[in-house]
Amino acid sequence: MNYDRPQELLKPVKRHFITLTFAVALVLELLPLPQGSNRWLPDFVALLILYWSMNQPRRIGIGMAFGIGLLADVVSTGMFGQHALAYSVGAYLILLRQQQLVMFNLGQQTLVILVLMLLIQLLMAIARWSVGAALPGLGYFLPALIGALLWPLLTKLMLLPYRSERH
Amino acid sequence: MNFANTPSFANQGLPPGGRLFLCVLASLALLVGDSQYGLMEKARDAISVVLYPLQRAANVPLNLTMQVGDFFTAQAALKRENDALRERDLIQSSHLMRMSSLEKELQQLRQLNALAAQPSHAGVVAEVLYTGRDPFAYRLIIDKGSSSGVASGQAVIDENGLIGQVTRVQPLSAEVTQVINRHYIVPVMIQRTGHRALLYGFGGGVEVRYLPISTDIRENDLLVTSGIDGVYLQGIPVARVKQIDRLGGAAFARVRSEVIAGVQSSRFVVIMPNRHLPVAPPVAEAPADTAKADKKSP
Numbered sequence: 001m002n003y004d005r006p007q008e009l010l011k012p013v014k015r016h017f018i019t020l021t022f023a024v025a026l027v028l029e030l031l032p033l034p035q036g037s038n039r040w041l042p043d044f045v046a047l048l049i050l051y052w053s054m055n056q057p058r059r060i061g062i063g064m065a066f067g068i069g070l071l072a073d074v075v076s077t078g079m080f081g082q083h084a085l086a087y088s089v090g091a092y093l094i095l096l097r098q099q100q101l102v103m104f105n106l107g108q109q110t111l112v113i114l115v116l117m118l119l120i121q122l123l124m125a126i127a128r129w130s131v132g133a134a135l136p137g138l139g140y141f142l143p144a145l146i147g148a149l150l151w152p153l154l155t156k157l158m159l160l161p162y163r164s165e166r167h
Numbered sequence: 168m169n170f171a172n173t174p175s176f177a178n179q180g181l182p183p184g185g186r187l188f189l190c191v192l193a194s195l196a197l198l199v200g201d202s203q204y205g206l207m208e209k210a211r212d213a214i215s216v217v218l219y220p221l222q223r224a225a226n227v228p229l230n231l232t233m234q235v236g237d238f239f240t241a242q243a244a245l246k247r248e249n250d251a252l253r254e255r256d257l258i259q260s261s262h263l264m265r266m267s268s269l270e271k272e273l274q275q276l277r278q279l280n281a282l283a284a285q286p287s288h289a290g291v292v293a294e295v296l297y298t299g300r301d302p303f304a305y306r307l308i309i310d311k312g313s314s315s316g317v318a319s320g321q322a323v324i325d326e327n328g329l330i331g332q333v334t335r336v337q338p339l340s341a342e343v344t345q346v347i348n349r350h351y352i353v354p355v356m357i358q359r360t361g362h363r364a365l366l367y368g369f370g371g372g373v374e375v376r377y378l379p380i381s382t383d384i385r386e387n388d389l390l391v392t393s394g395i396d397g398v399y400l401q402g403i404p405v406a407r408v409k410q411i412d413r414l415g416g417a418a419f420a421r422v423r424s425e426v427i428a429g430v431q432s433s434r435f436v437v438i439m440p441n442r443h444l445p446v447a448p449p450v451a452e453a454p455a456d457t458a459k460a461d462k463k464s465p
Contacts, residue, residue: 023221026218026221027221027224027225028225030218030221030222030225030226030296030297031225031229031297039302061183061186062183062186062187062190063186063190065190066190066193066194069194070197070214071214071218074211074214074215074218075218076301077301077304077306077308077342078301078303078304079198079201079202080197080198080200080201080207080210080211081193081194081195081196081197081198081201082194082198084190084193084194084197085190085191085194085195085198088187088190088191088194089187089191092183092184092186092187095183096183127198128303130198131198131199131202131203132202133303133304133349136302136303140302
């Protein structure tokens, strides 16, 4: 049952690549998409934070998650600290069990990611609610579900540039 | 994947728990500081300037597709649009002619009354960069900021009616809160009768609240800004009444209405200059004093 973990040796991940993925995710947030798309479009920045803190725990840790969260706060016109709080908690929970999580197969990872994405959304809702915004409905958690479903695809995509040439 | 995890004996710096504690503490401080005291505006300005190239880059593909689409517009469609525009231009220029003479008349009357002349109503045209990706609030980001003279508090309209108000200004961009945002209130009047009311946004729509059951209001009535608040010019269309429920037991009628402007669809908006109302006169003072106060204000 080890079919979805790469068997071959992978080239080391470059720092630029990580930066690039986050830049792309932030640009996705800035795209002039039709209103209402944020009712289902997942939070790609959160997904990337979870991905990199699972696979490159020494590069993307709690502090980086916090910093990227601040950027996401400004981009999403939300409150300062809302994304930063949720992302740093998400990164921390990944790092707690990081050695086990990388050994999971994609199905198990997806379940973990689903729980963490829901938790991130919930933390942001609580943060906003405590400073006076209305509580959103259950539809607010749909992006987390879609994000978790995209996890296997994201994993495959991220590994593409790092497969070695040998077959 | 990277299996070379840091061995526990090589750990440097704070343990993860400690780092998390610091980060959570910092973000809670930021949350409270931002929401309660508005301390973070400077930092937000700085980050938004850094992000501005990203914003423009994100808009490039859309602009390109729009340009390509424009290039391949059928000639018939152009012709039709041209005819419609010419017709509208004719109608509007006749209105404009009457307007200019009326404006002159009004100016003279105002001068006679020794009132401060009102500034002309030229606005700043801005393009919507993107809609804020925050499910808790209805906001737009536009591409004009304090460098173009935009100030927070200014009304934002499109060709059909009121969109909202500038609530946060950064050097190169600004945030517009839309009328459908929760807690957004516009003083309006029913155009047909002149009856004044308050239009409340409730997050995704607007409704008139606290209107006595006996008020003369009908379906399809136009609600326009009343202009008594010092923010909006008088007569900007805001919403149209869709449905009125007059329940027997309730003191107020339930008036559902629909926003007229393309709040969620307009690509170009106009930022109206602020109205400079004279400072409200103190209640107990004599009328002579208020006249002086009027003259002083710009």
